[in-house]
Amino acid sequence: MPIEINHSRCIQCIGCASVCPTGAIELDGLRMVFHPEKCISCGTCVKGCPANAIKFLPKVGEEKKEE
Amino acid sequence: MQYDHDVIIIGAGPSGATVSRLLAQNGLDVMVFDKRKELGEPVRCGEGLGIREAVAQNIDIPKQCISTDIHGAKVISPDGSEIVWRDKETTGWVLERKMFDKWLMEQAVHKGARVQSYTRVTDLVYKDGKPQGVVVSHGAREPYEVTAPLIVSAEGMESQIARKAGFRALSTLYDVDTCYQYEMQEYDHENLIELYFGTEAAPRGYVWIFPKADKKANVGVGIGAHLETGMKDGGLKGATPKDFLDKFIENHPQLKNASKLQDFGGIISVGAPIDSFVKDNFLVVGTGARQVDPIHGGGIALAMEAGVIAANTILKAHNTKDYSESLLKEYETIWRAGPGKKVAKRLLLRKVLEAASDDDFNHIFKSITDKDLNKVMNGNFAGPVAKVVAGRPQLVSLLKALVS
Numbered sequence: 521m522p523i524e525i526n527h528s529r530c531i532q533c534i535g536c537a538s539v540c541p542t543g544a545i546e547l548d549g550l551r552m553v554f555h556p557e558k559c560i561s562c563g564t565c566v567k568g569c570p571a572n573a574i575k576f577l578p579k580v581g582e583e584k585k586e587e
Numbered sequence: 588m589q590y591d592h593d594v595i596i597i598g599a600g601p602s603g604a605t606v607s608r609l610l611a612q613n614g615l616d617v618m619v620f621d622k623r624k625e626l627g628e629p630v631r632c633g634e635g636l637g638i639r640e641a642v643a644q645n646i647d648i649p650k651q652c653i654s655t656d657i658h659g660a661k662v663i664s665p666d667g668s669e670i671v672w673r674d675k676e677t678t679g680w681v682l683e684r685k686m687f688d689k690w691l692m693e694q695a696v697h698k699g700a701r702v703q704s705y706t707r708v709t710d711l712v713y714k715d716g717k718p719q720g721v722v723v724s725h726g727a728r729e730p731y732e733v734t735a736p737l738i739v740s741a742e743g744m745e746s747q748i749a750r751k752a753g754f755r756a757l758s759t760l761y762d763v764d765t766c767y768q769y770e771m772q773e774y775d776h777e778n779l780i781e782l783y784f785g786t787e788a789a790p791r792g793y794v795w796i797f798p799k800a801d802k803k804a805n806v807g808v809g810i811g812a813h814l815e816t817g818m819k820d821g822g823l824k825g826a827t828p829k830d831f832l833d834k835f836i837e838n839h840p841q842l843k844n845a846s847k848l849q850d851f852g853g854i855i856s857v858g859a860p861i862d863s864f865v866k867d868n869f870l871v872v873g874t875g876a877r878q879v880d881p882i883h884g885g886g887i888a889l890a891m892e893a894g895v896i897a898a899n900t901i902l903k904a905h906n907t908k909d910y911s912e913s914l915l916k917e918y919e920t921i922w923r924a925g926p927g928k929k930v931a932k933r934l935l936l937r938k939v940l941e942a943a944s945d946d947d948f949n950h951i952f953k954s955i956t957d958k959d960l961n962k963v964m965n966g967n968f969a970g971p972v973a974k975v976v977a978g979r980p981q982l983v984s985l986l987k988a989l990v991s
Contacts, residue, residue, distance in 0.1 A: 526820070533631050535765060535854030538744035539758055539812070546747060549624055549705060567825035568812040570765040570852035576821030 522561040522577055525552055529573035536565035536574060588714070588734075592618040593905060595721055595735040597708045597748055599626050599692045601887050602873025603741030605894030606901070607702070608695035613902055618733065619695070619702040620723055626704055627688035631853035633768065633797050633805055633885075635780065637679040640888030644895075652687040653680045654799040658778045664952035665785030665945040671957055673779070681797045681805065682887075708748050711738065717868045718752060737901060737910050738869050741894075744854060746875040755861055756875050760813040760826075762858025764792050764884060767828040768807030770849040774841060776804055783835070785945050790814055794835050806842060808832040809855060809884065828852070855884025859934055860927060865915035872897045878926070881934040889926055896921050 525545075530552055537545045537552070544558035545565060566576045594610055596603045599621035607617045623629075634654070641648060657679040659672045692702055705725065712720035712732050720734030740749040746756035776798035783794040791811030798804050808831050810816065817827030829852070836842045856879045864871050872878070873890035880889065900918035904910050943951070954974050 523821075531850055531852045532629050533851070533853035534743075534745045535763075535812075535852070538746070538854055539760060539763060541757060543747055543750060547622060547745065548707060549622065550629075563823050564760060566819050566821065566823045567815070568760055568763065568765050568854060569819070569825070570767045570828045570854065571850075572820055572827060572829065574820065576819065576823045578821075 521554075521556050522559050523554065523566065524575040524577055525554055526573045526575060527551065529571050531571050531573070533570060535568050535570055539564050539568045588719070590734045590736055591720070592616045592733070592735040594618070594737045594739060594901060595620070595733060596739040596741055597721070598741035598743060598873075598875075599623075599702050599704070600688060600741060600743055600873065600890065601691055602878075602890035602894045602897075603739070604688070604691035604695050605891045606739055606741065606872060606898050607700040608691075608698050609895065609898035610901060610905075611695055611698040611700035614699075615902075615905055617695075617700040618735070619692070619700060620706045620708050620721070621702065621704050622707040624705045626692055626702070627685040630684045630851055632684055632851075632887075633795055633807055633883075634682045634684045634799075635679060635797050635883075635885065636682055636887055638677055640892075641680075644888070644891050646891075648680070648682075648687070649690060652683055652690050654683050654803075655681050656778060657681060657780055657798070660780040660782065661777075662952070663781065663783045664949050665787065666949045666952075668949070668952050670952060670955065671779070673957075679780075681799050711748060711751055718866075719868065721748070736868060736908075737904065739897070739901070740869070740871045740875050741873050741890075742875045744856065744874055746871070749869075749871045749875050752866060752869045754863065754866070754871055756871065756877070758854070758856055758858055758877070761811070762856060763812045763854045764809035764857050765812040765826045765828050766792075766807055766809040766853050766855055766884075767832045768805055768851045769832070769836075769847040770799070770851070771804050771806050771836075771842060771845045771847055773802040774798070774804040774806075774845055775802060784948050787945075788835055789831055790816065791941055794832070803848070806832070806836065807851075808835065812854065855879065856886075857881045857884055857937055860923075860930060864919040864922070865912055867912045867915075868910045870897060870901070870915055870918065878922070878930065881930065881937045882940070889930070892926050893922055896925075 542558045566574045593615040596619040610617045656677040659674045661671045663669045708721045710722040711718045724730040749756040781796040788794045792809040794808045814826045815824035819825040856877045860877045874886040878889045878893045879886040897918045
């Protein structure tokens with residue numbers, strides 16, 4: 521999973537969802553939900569998040585696959 | 588075919604509420620879905636609204652939706668010099684956005700529109716290659732289909748369904764400002780909007796203080812989201828508006844001792860409207876279409892204005908039972924020829940401001956007086972601009988971008 525949402529920091533501003541090129545993050549009620557199958561690990565949501573609530577995780581699994 | 592409704596609207600913000608009110612008032616069966624648990628929440632906005640914008644809308648905003656009246660503005664340059672513009676008349680309001688959104692939607696319900704909150708539209712239903720309905724999910728209930736010959740996306744920044752319908756309703760980091768805001772108390776304000784410029788306070792943006800009732804104020808900052816001003820969790824560089832805001836407050840003589848009542852944040856569009864607003868049986872209105880002021884990212888007034896235009900076109904479509912792109916295009920054409928022109932000009936101005944250095948800003952502030960600011964506010968740019976440019980030939984090239 522390339523990102524992790526810290527829900528206690530998240531302010532549900534949907535900033536991440538509005539810049540995510542693939543629609544991998546959505547607001548559901550009062551909580552952001554992440555759809556890992558749509559994520560392309562571009563980091564745009566992390567860069568734009570005003571609350572620093574999204575953690576970018578190193579792509580350990582993918583690096584291994586490439587080798 | 589038999590439809591459940593005449594029109595389905597996704598989103599009960601200012602544009603969705605406006606469209607649904609005007610359609611219901613004309614006898615259409617309108618269904619509005621909103622994914623939020625409570626309309627108006629969470630607030631993601633500075634809550635300012637200019638009086639001219641409200642008058643143009645012909646709406647009489649009730650007292651409970653207004654936090655305080657605004658009587659002008661104070662603009663502070665990077666070196667601390669300020670220009671103050673005071674007006675005896677009310678120039679605008681800082682709203683209680685929570686109340687305002689709900690009130691707007693209530694007006695639509697009074698006219699006969701129906702709204703259902705906490706209901707997420709998850710997909711479009713296509714028949715004969717055209718959208719004829721939506722799939723909605725409400726709490727634990729199984730997702731179900733609702734049909735209508737016209738779907739209106741009033742979804743705001745996120746615009747998931749508009750994207751599914753094929754619109755490029757997506758912003759790049761360069762075309763958005765990432766914002767953080769606190770509601771603070773106590774702040775002795777003079778009912779003026781305060782704006783602070785400069786790369787130290789807010790790179791590619793500004794700090795705002797919007798006064799509210801009971802010595803409260805919305806204190807916020809927006810910075811270019813493409814900038815890499817700090818380290819994000821996990822080690823990626825990115826824009827960190829909260830850091831800028833905290834620093835600003837720490838250095839502010841009065842605010843450093845004030846309390847924070849609430850955190851808000853968000854992303855505002857400062858880019859161009861999307862390249863098309865309509866398709867067969869589908870229409871996008873408001874912030875989702877990026878009908879937003881590119882200087883301050885404000886969208887309430889523009890959303891409502893676009894809502895009026897869209898509603899007029901939808902009535903025509905309903906009366907002729909023609910929901911084709913070519914008929915719906917009328918809304919887009921009217922919008923682009925009217926409010927769209929203003930937005931395009933403001934986008935140019937944003938790019939000019941973006942190119943100005945702190946030094947340019949300081950110079951601009953020193954050369955113009957409060958009187959000039961008043962002129963500019965009333966749309967008379969020539970005199971003040973000539974004065975500013977007189978001492979700085981390099982600014983001429985910036986300003987040329989505006990007139991060309």
